[in-house]
Amino acid sequence: MRRILPKRGGWLLLFAAVFATLFAAACGGDDDDTPASTAAGGATTASGAATKPVTIGFLYVGAVDDGGYNQAAYQGQLAVEKLPNVKVIKAENVPESAEAERVMEQMIQQGATIIFPTSFGHLDPAIKVGEKYPNVTFLHQGGLKTSKNVGTYFGASWEANYLAGIAAGKVTKTNKLGYVVAFPISQTLLNINAFELGAKSVNPAVTTTVIFTATWCDPAKIAESVKSLKDQGVDVLNQHQDCPGAGIQAAEKAGMFSVGYHVDDSKLAPNGWLTAATWDWTKLFVDLVNQVRDGTYKVSQVRQSMADGVVKLAPFGKAVPKDVQDLVLATQKKILSGELEIFAGPVKDQGGTEKIKAGAKQPPVTELETMNYLVEGVIGKIPQ
Amino acid sequence: MSFVTSVSTGAIRAGTSVMYASLGEVIAQRAGIINLGVEGCMLAGALAGYIVTAETGSPYAGIVAAFVAGGLLATVHAFLVVTRGANQLASGLALMFLGLGLTAFFGRPYVNDQITPLRDYPVPMLSEIPYFGPVLFDHDPLTYAVFPLAGALWWFVFRSRWGVMLRAVGESTESAFAAGLHPARIQYAAVAFGGALAGLGGAQISLAYTATWVENLTNGRGFIAVALVIFAMWNPLRAMAGALLFGGAVALQLQLQARGVGVSPFLLDMTPYLLTIIVLLAWAQRGQDAFPAGLNKVFRGTG
Structure with missing residues (x-):
């Protein structure tokens, strides 16, 4: 059973295979339609000023089909994607650490000018990256503080x-x-x-x-x-x-x-099911994106309630x-x-x-x- | 249920998945191969088991699939480190990420799906015994199986001829080879078997414990399993004890909280790692004795 195989070629092949798989796993499924809830009432088109192409990045702490928090936010992303001249970059499983900074910087390098860091712990990384890139607008989900170009939104x-x-x-x-x-x-x-x-x-x-x-x-x-x-x-x-x-x-x-x-x-x-508090981010996300695009957005802590339809x-x-x-x-x-x-x-x-x-x-x-x-x-x- | 009963039952429930993975890793490391990709094998087993159960309706078919999937993924590691002489640590980490990525990708359609779970089978009569009954005799089949398995593996490693061969390879591939064994075959078998057990551990979470698939379902339990092997000093029975301690720490913090006792979940989450460090400190010398001398070495001979 002599198995002395040539070394380098095999390694390269294997690594190529591993990375190809990982890449497919990381980037795949972008076009998947998740089942669950609707995008009702969300996709109102923007005013004329907003038709300039824009790239928007979305960060999720988990998978977008987790049947929970991230999936709900992802429904909002899908509504934003339907806007004219919008390109969306999505990153899942982004930890609430310096890793989030790297992901956001990569998105900015790909042309993103609006970024949605959607997890609570993505706030500090967003503020840090925001200092470096003053022309990018960050819309953070649930954050309790803002900076010059980092605003937040959440629902009651x-x-x-x-x-x-x-x-x-x-x-x-x-x-x-x-x-x-x-x-x-x-x-x-x-x-x-x-x-x-x-x-x-x-x-x-x-x-x-x-x-x-x-x-x-x-x-x-x-x-x-x-x-x-x-x-x-x-x-x-x-x-x-x-x-x-x-x-x-x-x-x-x-x-x-x-x-x-x-x-x-x-x-x-x-x-045993009673009921649940569910999110409908579609209208809010679209409104926020439209505001940023036509220049009317002011950094603030947007808080909506059940009356606004977000909850x-x-x-x-x-x-x-x-x-x-x-x-x-x-x-x-x-x-x-x-x-x-x-x-x-x-x-x-x-x-x-x-x-x-x-x-x-x-x-x-x-x-x-x-x-x-x-x-x-x-x-x-x-x-x- | 009394506090002790509740915590003990919880320890077994929460410890079983880690116990499988840890037992498997003991066998692999006894053959001289560290597999840091246990987490990946657990995930592969968890997902394969879940998919097959969802498609066939039989959790038992799922268990078989989990065993095979964990074993296959570990075989990739065996190929890299045994046949190609790759660095074991690098290969193991690559395996972990490969398992995470593959399962995240192929698991997509199954998130929020529902399966026929592997249900609990209380043993008639025995489960009625006060205190011990619910602790020991009200579980799913994978949980029942893990304790005899730990005993059998202990016997295998320390009392059987096969165990001598396994340990010989782990101590010195050269000597084992000179003695007429086939180190590579034994290492392949040990690593694949270790991965297969990790797959069963994953299946216990996805088929019985939670009946759920989500990305990264195992949440680092594969790494805890690797840490426990050191704690266990490469002894299956100690690995069993270590896994129960881990399960106990999880159950304890949740049971305390359910009783309104303030306890930091952050602190108790460190328990398995703390235990490992304490054991390393206390029994450093004995630990070295148990350490398979050939662990992490590359065998360049034939076989």
Whole structure:
């Protein structure tokens, strides 16, 4: 069995093969149409000034078909792609590190003048790259600060989670709700708090137990979290993960109810599905791109709500009785009209301290987004 | 369920995938080959198992596919390092990225799909025993199989004639060759078998634990498996213990949080690595004794 083969040629071939495969994996699937939600109402064409060709880069922390956060943002990208004279560059699995800077610089070298860094941790890299390239506009998803050419946008998903909380508070039999959360940042805390406040508005005895997984998408850890919650008698699961699918399936298997996030995953839980806070970024992305193109965009923290259509409540599952559906929808009307403010005082934290004074109106969104506490009724600690 | 029962059950559930991968890597390294691409093999197994289960409706067909896929990917590594004498570390890392890229690409259509999962089969009577019952006797078949496998591999490595041959190759390919063995064949077999077990580990996540496919499903568990081999000092039973410790750390932090106890998930995520470092510090000398002397060497002879 003598196998002394010529060295160099074989190596080159192998490396070529490996890199070709990796390249195909990285760049492939650009034209794939993901199933899920719509691009309804998004593709309004730009004014005449906007027909100059433009290249736009999109960065995602995960895969664009994760059935969650990235997929929702990707639907927005698809709407932007339909605009005239727009070329889109997409990068998936971009870590929230210096790697993101390199990806953005590469996009700029390919001519990108608008960049959407869509993950929370892409903000600092964007600001850094932005200093180097003042003529590029960065539109960051969920960022809490801006710079000269880095603006942010986000939506009030907590409004929909408040409504989901009402459904959860009504259907729970144990009065114990659970929330599996990736990281303790203000956006996740807002969702948890709104969920508990919504549930408590219809069921004062209800508590929400929180588990932080410290990763945006690890299905095995999510599944284990669901089992841990089930052990404690929790019978409704909500999640703030990029890929909630595994958790929804685990909850269904355990006979629990579940609230989804980002996209409508109701098919994963035919029995236990309640509803979900879902995103529709299409109109906002298109509006932002049009503003940048015709020069009307001003760096700011754009915050939209359910009333703007950016956040939507997914269709109810059969586990939600008709009267509860009606109650949720009636409450939704009150939120849309501004009659009901979710974080109007009094709001107490876990220690009973009044964080928002009784009688006080709901603080502005920018202030809400500095939230660093869990409200009374939430069980769990924010990891330091 | 009591706290101890819950954590122990969780330790087994969360530790099984890593245990498969770690056992496989013990065998490969006993033959003198480090495979840093375990993560890639796990992903290959996870996806192949998922696809075959989705297409055939049988998770058992999926298990076979996972075994084969993990083994095939590892064979690429064996070809590079045994036949072509490539650097083992570089080849292993390339294998990891290859596995990640290939599975991300071919897994696209299966994200958010649904399969018939490999379900739990509680053992009648035994699963009713207080405390031990739910911990040991309420799992999926892949989880049941891994414990006898660890014992069998221990026997194989330390008590069987084949094990002597395997270890001989790992200590010194030259001597093994001089003794009339075929080091290359043994190394190929060990690396492929190691990859196949990693594939089963991946399948335990995609078919049983989560019944889900997403890109990078294994989230670094393949690297934990490699770290555990050092912790285990190339002993299958210690690898089993190490994987349970890893699973225990995962289950513990989640169970504590579910009980409202504040604990940093960031801190507990470091547990397997901390354990490895502690073991390296404490038993450095013994660790060196167990270290296969031929590990990472290139055998330039024939065979």
